[in-house]
Amino acid sequence: xxxxxxxxxxxxxxxxxxxxxxxxxxxxxxxxxxxxxxxxxxxxxxxxxxxxxxxxxxxxxxxxxxxxxxxxxxxxxxxxxxxxxxxxxxxxxxxxxxxxxxxxxxxxxxxxxxxxxxxxxxxxxxxxxxxxxxxxxxxxxxxxxxxxxxxxxxxxxxxxxxxxxxxxxxxxxxxxxxxxxxxxxxxxxxxxxxxxxxxxxxxxxxxxxxxxxxxxxxxxxxxxxxxxxxxxxxxxxxxxxxxxxxxxxxxxxxxxxxxxxxxxxxxxxxxxxxxxxxxxxxxxxxxxxxxxxxxxxxxxxxxxxxxxxxxxxxxxxxxxxxxx
Ligand SMILES: [Zn+2]
Ligand SMILES: [Zn+2]
Ligand SMILES: [Zn+2]
Numbered sequence: 001x002x003x004x005x006x007x008x009x010x011x012x013x014x015x016x017x018x019x020x021x022x023x024x025x026x027x028x029x030x031x032x033x034x035x036x037x038x039x040x041x042x043x044x045x046x047x048x049x050x051x052x053x054x055x056x057x058x059x060x061x062x063x064x065x066x067x068x069x070x071x072x073x074x075x076x077x078x079x080x081x082x083x084x085x086x087x088x089x090x091x092x093x094x095x096x097x098x099x100x101x102x103x104x105x106x107x108x109x110x111x112x113x114x115x116x117x118x119x120x121x122x123x124x125x126x127x128x129x130x131x132x133x134x135x136x137x138x139x140x141x142x143x144x145x146x147x148x149x150x151x152x153x154x155x156x157x158x159x160x161x162x163x164x165x166x167x168x169x170x171x172x173x174x175x176x177x178x179x180x181x182x183x184x185x186x187x188x189x190x191x192x193x194x195x196x197x198x199x200x201x202x203x204x205x206x207x208x209x210x211x212x213x214x215x216x217x218x219x220x221x222x223x224x225x226x227x228x229x230x231x232x233x234x235x236x237x238x239x240x241x242x243x244x245x246x247x248x249x250x251x252x253x254x255x256x257x258x259x260x261x262x263x264x265x266x267x268x269x270x271x272x273x274x275x276x277x278x279x280x281x282x283x284x285x286x287x288x289x290x291x292x293x294x295x296x297x298x299x300x301x302x303x304x305x306x307x308x309x310x311x312x313x314x315x316x317x318x319x320x321x322x323x324x
Pocket of ligand 1: 108112207208
């Protein structure tokens with residue numbers, strides 16, 4: 001493979017280098033074609049290969065079929081039309097010869113998927129505190145950053161009130177809010193939360209940051225990254241900045257000690273052979289739920305509480321995250 005056409009492996013901060021394979025449409029503009037050159041795969045890359053089933057799809061469409069994973073063994077240009085093609089060792093042990101670039105997409109060497117999407121963080125109406133369902137539309141103050149979010153009902157309540165901007169100021173403790181600048185947004189307007197890519201500097205495999213436990217966002221480009229396979233089998237070691245400490249380094253508390261000891265004892269009694277299980281309480285947050293009058297206990301709302309705490313407008317609780 002032509003090294004100039006490879007993804008920029010030495011520049012982890014270049015977002016181009018982290019992008020998974022993009023297949024240009026047949027009528028793609030020159031710009032896209034140049035871009036696609038950078039996505040040429042190298043030998044050793046994990047790929048997903050499309051195997052069409054049924055009728056030939058119309059040009060530019062993927063058509064039916066399935067995706068199977070493999071590893072690029074050789075990357076070269078076809079003699080007839082100069083197209084980028086690959087010999088690929090499939091996961092089932094069969095080798096596919098001269099697979100066209102357009103049938104391949106780069107996948108993560110750890111999870112074998114291309115895009116790793118995260119569930120977007122939950123969103124709440126800042127007036128009634130109700131969770132805004134992902135598929136509902138909602139209203140958000142204008143501007144690039146966004147900001148105050150309101151559910152549909154609260155937005156129309158405020159808009160219909162005699163002094164909407166005063167209500168907004170009271171809600172947000174800011175005076176510059178104008179109800180007329182709010183924009184109705186839908187799920188598709190929410191930013192997509194997807195993982196970035198990083199390449200191993202030894203075997204050149206690409207993986208998602210979370211899959212490779214990569215935390216080098218702020219490290220210099222000279223700081224090399226090695227995948228766990230190269231660390232285990234090729235004697236490579238990560239720089240101190242990139243080393244992820246083991247979970248057993250996290251501080252213990254009474255609850256985690258108790259859980260961990262009991263679980264280890266139980267596993268031993270069941271004769272389960274495994275390395276020591278670590279349990280830690282990683283967050284411990286005191287929080288308060290607020291009630292709107294309609295939801296207040298005793299007023300027919302959906303939440304029923306014992307009579308001792310009726311009449312409260314807030315309900316305190318503690319939330320813990322415990323990981324094993
Ligand atoms: Zn992955
Ligand atoms: Zn609301
Ligand atoms: Zn590696």
